[in-house]
Amino acid sequence: MLMRTQSRSSTIASETGGIALQNLQKRYGAFTAVDQVSLSVAPGEFISLLGPSGSGKTTTLMMIAGFEMPSSGKVLVDGKDITYLPPHRRELGVIFQNYALFPHMTTAENVAYPLRMRGMAKAEIETRVRRILDQVHLGALASRYPHQMSGGQQQRVAIARALVFDPPVLLLDEPLGALDRKLREHLRNEIKTLHKEVAKTMIYVTHDQDEALAMSDRVAVMHEGQIRQVSAPQDIYRRPEDLFVAGFVGEVNLVPVKLSSGSIVGPAGENLSAAQCPKGDGDATLCVRPENLHIETATREVSAGIKGHITGTTFVGDATIFELRTEAGLHLTSKVLNITQPKTLPAVGDACIATWHPQDATVLTK
Amino acid sequence: MAGTVISSAVDHSAVVQASSSVRPTRWAWLLLPGTIFLVVLFIVPLAGLLLLSFGVPDWSLANYLRIGDSPAYFIVLRNTLEISLAVTALAFVLGYPIAYALTTGGAGLRTFLLIAVVLPYFTSVLARTFAWVVLLGRNGVVNEILLQLGLTSQPLALLYNRAGVIIGMTHIVMPLMILPMFTVMSGIDKKLLRAARANGASPLAAFLTVFLPLSLPGLIAGILLVFIYCLGFYITPALMGGVSDITITMEISSQVTEQLNWNFASALSVVLLVAVLAILWMGSRFFPIEQLLGFSSGEANSGTASNRQLGTQYLMRIGSAVNKLDRWLPSLGGRSVPILAGVLATLLLLPVLIVAYLSFSDSSYFVFPLPGYSLRNYENYLSDALWIRATFTSIRIALLAAGMATVLGSMLAFGLARGAIPGRGAMVALVLSPIIMPTIIVAVATYFLLAWWGLQGTELGLALGHTVHAIPYVVVIVVANVRNLNPAYERAARSLGAGPWATFRTIIAPLVMPALVVASFFAFLSSFDDVVYVLFLGIGRITTLPMRMWEGIRQDISPTIAAVATLQMTLALIIVVVGELLRRKKHS
Ligand SMILES: Nc1ncnc2c1ncn2[C@@H]1O[C@H](COP(=O)(O)OP(=O)(O)O)[C@@H](O)[C@H]1O
Ligand SMILES: [Mg+2]
Numbered sequence: 006m007l008m009r010t011q012s013r014s015s016t017i018a019s020e021t022g023g024i025a026l027q028n029l030q031k032r033y034g035a036f037t038a039v040d041q042v043s044l045s046v047a048p049g050e051f052i053s054l055l056g057p058s059g060s061g062k063t064t065t066l067m068m069i070a071g072f073e074m075p076s077s078g079k080v081l082v083d084g085k086d087i088t089y090l091p092p093h094r095r096e097l098g099v100i101f102q103n104y105a106l107f108p109h110m111t112t113a114e115n116v117a118y119p120l121r122m123r124g125m126a127k128a129e130i131e132t133r134v135r136r137i138l139d140q141v142h143l144g145a146l147a148s149r150y151p152h153q154m155s156g157g158q159q160q161r162v163a164i165a166r167a168l169v170f171d172p173p174v175l176l177l178d179e180p181l182g183a184l185d186r187k188l189r190e191h192l193r194n195e196i197k198t199l200h201k202e203v204a205k206t207m208i209y210v211t212h213d214q215d216e217a218l219a220m221s222d223r224v225a226v227m228h229e230g231q232i233r234q235v236s237a238p239q240d241i242y243r244r245p246e247d248l249f250v251a252g253f254v255g256e257v258n259l260v261p262v263k264l265s266s267g268s269i270v271g272p273a274g275e276n277l278s279a280a281q282c283p284k285g286d287g288d289a290t291l292c293v294r295p296e297n298l299h300i301e302t303a304t305r306e307v308s309a310g311i312k313g314h315i316t317g318t319t320f321v322g323d324a325t326i327f328e329l330r331t332e333a334g335l336h337l338t339s340k341v342l343n344i345t346q347p348k349t350l351p352a353v354g355d356a357c358i359a360t361w362h363p364q365d366a367t368v369l370t371k
Numbered sequence: 372m373a374g375t376v377i378s379s380a381v382d383h384s385a386v387v388q389a390s391s392s393v394r395p396t397r398w399a400w401l402l403l404p405g406t407i408f409l410v411v412l413f414i415v416p417l418a419g420l421l422l423l424s425f426g427v428p429d430w431s432l433a434n435y436l437r438i439g440d441s442p443a444y445f446i447v448l449r450n451t452l453e454i455s456l457a458v459t460a461l462a463f464v465l466g467y468p469i470a471y472a473l474t475t476g477g478a479g480l481r482t483f484l485l486i487a488v489v490l491p492y493f494t495s496v497l498a499r500t501f502a503w504v505v506l507l508g509r510n511g512v513v514n515e516i517l518l519q520l521g522l523t524s525q526p527l528a529l530l531y532n533r534a535g536v537i538i539g540m541t542h543i544v545m546p547l548m549i550l551p552m553f554t555v556m557s558g559i560d561k562k563l564l565r566a567a568r569a570n571g572a573s574p575l576a577a578f579l580t581v582f583l584p585l586s587l588p589g590l591i592a593g594i595l596l597v598f599i600y601c602l603g604f605y606i607t608p609a610l611m612g613g614v615s616d617i618t619i620t621m622e623i624s625s626q627v628t629e630q631l632n633w634n635f636a637s638a639l640s641v642v643l644l645v646a647v648l649a650i651l652w653m654g655s656r657f658f659p660i661e662q663l664l665g666f667s668s669g670e671a672n673s674g675t676a677s678n679r680q681l682g683t684q685y686l687m688r689i690g691s692a693v694n695k696l697d698r699w700l701p702s703l704g705g706r707s708v709p710i711l712a713g714v715l716a717t718l719l720l721l722p723v724l725i726v727a728y729l730s731f732s733d734s735s736y737f738v739f740p741l742p743g744y745s746l747r748n749y750e751n752y753l754s755d756a757l758w759i760r761a762t763f764t765s766i767r768i769a770l771l772a773a774g775m776a777t778v779l780g781s782m783l784a785f786g787l788a789r790g791a792i793p794g795r796g797a798m799v800a801l802v803l804s805p806i807i808m809p810t811i812i813v814a815v816a817t818y819f820l821l822a823w824w825g826l827q828g829t830e831l832g833l834a835l836g837h838t839v840h841a842i843p844y845v846v847v848i849v850v851a852n853v854r855n856l857n858p859a860y861e862r863a864a865r866s867l868g869a870g871p872w873a874t875f876r877t878i879i880a881p882l883v884m885p886a887l888v889v890a891s892f893f894a895f896l897s898s899f900d901d902v903v904y905v906l907f908l909g910i911g912r913i914t915t916l917p918m919r920m921w922e923g924i925r926q927d928i929s930p931t932i933a934a935v936a937t938l939q940m941t942l943a944l945i946i947v948v949v950g951e952l953l954r955r956k957k958h959s
Contacts, residue, residue, distance in 0.1 A: 070565075071568075072565055072568070072569075085570055091568075091573075091574075092565070092568040092569055093568045093570075093571050093572050093573050093574075093576075093577075093694075093697075094567075094571075095567075096571075097569065098569070099565075099570075100564070101562050101566055101569075102562075103562070105560065105562040105563050105565065105566035106566075107566070107567075107581055108563075108585070109581075109584050109585055109683055110683070112641065114687075118567070118570050118572075118580070119570035119571045121571060121687060121690075121691045122567075122571035122576060122580075122690070122691060122694045123571050123694075124691060124695045166570065167569075167570075170570070170571065197492055259734065298512045342722035
């Protein structure tokens with residue numbers, strides 16, 4: 006709902022705005038905030054940098070924007086090295102956390118700012134500002150000051166200000182961070198729609214996995230300054246390549262296993278199965294999501310699974326969470342959707358077997 | 372010394388929630404003693420001044436007409452204005468880089484700058500003026516250095532002329548200029564500068580279009596405070612000016628103490644007072660002055676936005692033009708501002724340090740560099756009965772004043788913070804006025820009143836005058852602290868079975884005590900360093916330490932004064948450090 010389709014820019018912009026980060030590194034003294042980050046972003050792509058607080062997302066984004074100098078490595082935009090170009094000559098749109106709207110300027114003045122800095126003629130500035138403000142439905146609030154507007158309105162001003170000079174790339178640093186939950190979800194959709202309409206490359210920093218998964222073409226998960234995995238949201242969730250990624254995105258059951266000559270041996274010697282399993286022998290971890298962990302009451306004989314008994318059930322509205330303890334003392338969680346009135350759900354104390362489809366399980370050696 | 376107030380406002384910006392519709396609480400009774408005190412010893416004297424200026428009981432405008440008629444007084448007014456404008460402009464130009472670097476610089480630089488601003492500030496004006504007298508004299512340190520470097524063949528006349536006054540005054544008002552600017556600048560979100568850069572502004576354009584307009588209230592406040600301070604400044608012009616640099620304060624003093632023409636002195640004082648009030652009124656349209664002093668009024672900033680609009684527009688145009696030139700302008704380099712600020716701050720600190728250095732001389736007159744080190748100046752001070760007696764007089768008076776000011780001021784602070792009285796703004800103005808009004812006017816007015824009561828020339832009378840001046844410091848420090856004192860603590864104590872007195876003893880007193888101690892220290896210091904009140908209220912009868920220094924500087928400039936000034940600075944340093952430690956302890 007945010008933007009009317011901009012036919013002009015949607016055809017042009019998708020050919021520019023490719024970004025490449027090559028071995029980017031940022032050290033603060035002995036501490037490495039960003040460690041050998043390499044990443045290619047296609048023109049028009051929506052990519053998220055997802056990671057816990059302190060993982061180096063903002064630092065990475067600020068190196069792209071030109072506010073931090075990398076200790077080593079390069080930043081390329083459309084093949085051009087901009088690593089040492091000052092920020093005001095980079096032509097990248099940035100949306101800051103808490104928006105950084107200029108408090109002494111009205112909405113219209115804020116949005117006109119980048120055009121004035123580019124020395125554009127007054128009449129041209131006025132038309133452009135009016136057009137973009139109409140697009141974000143802020144035409145009526147042109148003469149308001151930032152402190153007279155709601156969080157959602159401020160965000161639109163920030164978007165309008167970053168888009169008005171038609172940069173090929175938008176960099177967003179936790180733009181929804183300061184808002185309440187309902188508004189976040191609403192604006193999340195607006196930004197996604199916006200992305201489809203303006204077809205600009207977007208690099209979106211967030212620590213909120215739901216946001217990253219819902220909005221992005223690809224997600225880059227960061228931890229301790231490194232990118233641990235870059236994949237489409239489904240793959241991040243279904244095929245984590247890294248224990249950190251598995252644990253950070255969504256809930257996960259971690260089962261310590263041993264690999265020996267092609268078979269996966271569980272904690273109590275069970276024979277387990279997983280579709281994604283590396284070659285080789287040794288200690289490893291099997292990951293399976295709670296919603297993929299099925300509970301069979303122990304009456305039926307099941308070939309592959311882990312025996313245990315139910316230690317707790319929690320009703321959470323759309324689902325019921327079962328906690329079980331295996332014979333080897335492992336705690337597992339199973340999530341069962343309350344789709345229909347349950348017939349015979351196990352109760353606390355019941356013996357059971359936890360099973361999964363092999364394609365829902367991944368074994369990681371890291 | 373208004374710096375006590377401002378530097379404490381640096382940390383505590385918003386203070387008290389004003390509620391006009393709410394009925395006064397019982398806390399409001401605490402306002403009574405302090406208000407009565409200020410009315411009797413501040414408002415009544417000023418009213419008396421006004422009456423005297425009209426020649427009461429025979430009402431006439433003769434005194435004002437005399438100011439208008441005589442070219443001599445026109446020159447006095449012009450001198451005052453010229454010196455004040457020059458000093459304000461100079462202090463602004465030199466102070467801005469320091470304030471800017473104080474906000475944006477690295478941690479090490481910021482600490483150094485803060486010390487360089489705060490330390491001279493808490494050193495008494497008299498000690499700092501003395502430093503300049505020593506530095507700029509015919510055989511002073513500056514001439515000594517110039518001669519030795521061969522930059523000049525004979526000593527330059529730097530003292531007892533316009534240049535000397537302007538140099539000395541500028542140095543003394545610098546902190547007063549820097550601290551309000553710094554207060555406002557440090558409230559600016561640094562991300563806004565990044566946003567400007569991301570939107571295509573060069574560093575200079577970002578500064579002009581974002582930082583400068585947002586720091587404008589602080590600049591205006593600094594400029595106003597300094598200008599007002601200059602108009603009413605007495606000590607430095609009197610000690611460093613030449614015969615042709617008579618300012619209005621010097622004229623007032625001479626009319627009171629030499630010509631004994633109280634009516635005419637009153638008229639001159641009223642002229643000065645009106646000028647100050649007019650400037651304050653204009654300033655308050657741009658910036659709520661009391662907010663700068665640590666009081667916030669709920670609707671701050673709302674009415675002032677439109678006034679700033681115009682300036683912002685101009686800066687926008689300049690910024691946009693500068694941006695076009697960006698590619699051709701030489702890179703200004705990020706280092707030039709910190710380096711400039713560092714140099715300026717060193718200059719700020721240097722006079723004070725040089726006096727301390729000279730105090731350890733083993734020569735009986737000032738020589739630079741020192742021929743040898745000794746403690747003879749300190750020994751001379753300690754063995755001179757007159758100096759020692761003056762010291763004890765100062766201590767007695769300062770203790771008395773600090774005691775009265777702490778009691779009255781802290782009651783006022785609680786009343787203002789918790790009292791919920793109507794007309795709170797006027798109360799705040801009354802309480803803060805004694806440090807904004809030129810000291811000499813208040814001193815002269817009090818002098819007339821005490822003379823009438825027969826208290827003139829007594830230590831009690833002088834302490835009463837000092838108390839008026841010290842109350843604002845106490846109020847600002849304590850109010851900032853009461854803000855941290857959540858009423859929920861007291862309710863919790865009451866709910867747990869503590870009566871009102873037990874609540875006060877176990878909750879309020881321990882929480883407020885550090886602030887009271889700090890406040891009383893600063894009240895003590897403000898009395899201990901004063902010389903203007905003594906000149907009038909103690910006239911010929913009381914010799915305090917600053918009074919002896921004053922006479923010494925006027926007569927023989929003996930090196931003993933360097934020792935006394937150094938001791939005075941050390942005392943100020945100790946008070947600042949102890950105050951800071953108490954503040955830290957409270958926050959940890
Ligand atoms: N100027 C700096 N000096 C020292 N360490 C810094 C600086 N800026 C960021 N860091 C450190 O770098 C790490 C990454 O920070 P940041 O990129 O802001 O993380 P994120 O945005 O993912 O929360 C953090 O541990 C942070 O403390
Ligand atoms: Mg961050």
